[in-house]
Amino acid sequence: MEALDRGVVSVHTDSGNLVSWRWLATDPDDVSFNVYRAGTKVNSSPVTGSTNWFHSGAPSQADYTVRAVVGGVEQADSVHAVQFRTGYKDVPISPPAGGTTPDGVAYTYEANDASVGDLDGDGALDFVLKWNPTNAKDNSQSGYTGNTVIDGIKLDGTRLWRIDLGRNIRSGAHYTQFQVYDYDGDGRAEVAMKTADATVDGTGATIGSASADYRNSSGYVLSGPEYLTMFNGLTGAAMATVDYVPARGTVSSWGDSYGNRVDRFLAGTAYLDGARPSLIMARGYYTRTVIAAWDWRGGAFTRRWTFDTNSSTNTGKGYDGQGSHSLSIGDVDSDGKDEIVYGAMAVDDNGAGLWTTKTGHGDAQHLGDLDPANPGLEYFKVSESTSQPAELYIDPANGQILWQLASCGCDNGRGVAGDIYAGNDGAEVWSASDSYIRDEAGATKGREPSSVNFLSWWDxxxxxxxxxxxxxxxxxxxxxxxxxxxxxxxxNNSTKATPSLSGDILGDWREEVVWPTTDNTALRIYSTPYETTTRITTLLHDSQYRTALAWQNTAYNQPPHPSFFIGNGMATAPRPLIYTP
Structure with missing residues (x-):
């Protein structure tokens, strides 16, 4: 996993600065910390019970570093704190130039989904940002779109590169799912995504034919080659390009003939061997589903396996038509290797079907340790079909439905799982069609919250x-x-109302939230101003949480969950064993 720096932040409030930093998995369990302002220690004794410290009365521009204390010996200074002088930190960004589609429609650009990775190997996380044209489309909508553009950006706003996916990649939430991760263990993150003829990489080189235009009169791209490209995270250069698996084949075989269901793509990152990350690229969830697992080693792609619901092994077993608008990844069977939970079914680390509930497509799902009294993970999802249960609470090790709610007679389009209420042990679950929060047994525990969307450990x-x-x-x-x-x-993303990114990307274990400014000239990062007495290893070093940050941008974005329970009455958080470059 990533060899990270301390990620120190200083968040200014009316009464001073909250300084917080990462407790790394590579730190000793008993490490303590001293906080320095401009070289002068400001804490009276080493900080042991948390990884934050409030400096009362300090000005917003105060400069902080942190020094670890190991075995009574103070270590070297950390990086200097990122200053949130007004309660937030702006990362400057530059929108691409707008344009006009062949049918005469003008468009501009809006900052959309983002991900993070250490693109240059300096120990600090950088942003990868997707720019959507204002005429981006849902797959069900006809019409031309502008090109999708992807930027690599450092925290100070330095743009490392810009990739233009070109006219043959349609723009919209279901078309481009990008993964940012260090797949080869060289200490720098790579960037993977679907490409096509006329994609221009970060160095200005064109993939395939620069003049090819496969758009039909309705704006869909239903012919021409499809590629998977791994880009260099530092330069944006296309390092290798292979055919996308699976090919679209006959458009109508995916569920319609006009180009909606054929182009439903999902992506993720998984530790399929329990040690090194693999790239997951998928197509289809309403009918046929194909999931391809790729390794990136030594500058080349190798396909580890392909799961196809139409294969002789899987056909007729109820794996088809089970996908959601996102996916979840984690070690559901406690074998030390990740599985892919794909809506109402799951695929084992070796590419074999693990289970299916046969309850069909849904819009939201959550995989995590929702019930700390029960070993392992739990899984909560909602259903779109009016003939299926509105909510399902599932044992993801075997697909057993532990409880379910009867159909709401509607498309239950939202569902969330997380410990938001201290009056109940474990996580609560709720959905758009329900009027209550429920516990791990399905019992009602209180009124429904004001929203059914994302989550954040904030206070x-x-x-x-x-x-x-x-x-x-x-x-x-x-x-x-x-x-x-x-x-x-x-x-972002219309009624989904999601941030560009939310997760533990700086400071202690609490979560930052990143939104674009209204004029799309900055990514505005908010970090918590609240002190905490809880000490947890940076969630970036929990592999389930870290891979969840990588797939968060996929289609209908979902919040990340770690592999262990964080909530009221939690046990001492586990210390992950990781290896860094």
Missing amino acids: GDTTRELLDGTHIDKYGTSADTRLLTGSDVHS
């Missing part, structure tokens, strides 16, 4: 907060309380 306790649109709320038994309203920012 000082271990229950999780509600992230929706451009605000964060804390659940209460009678009403929710607003903790944060983003200033001059916008959410």
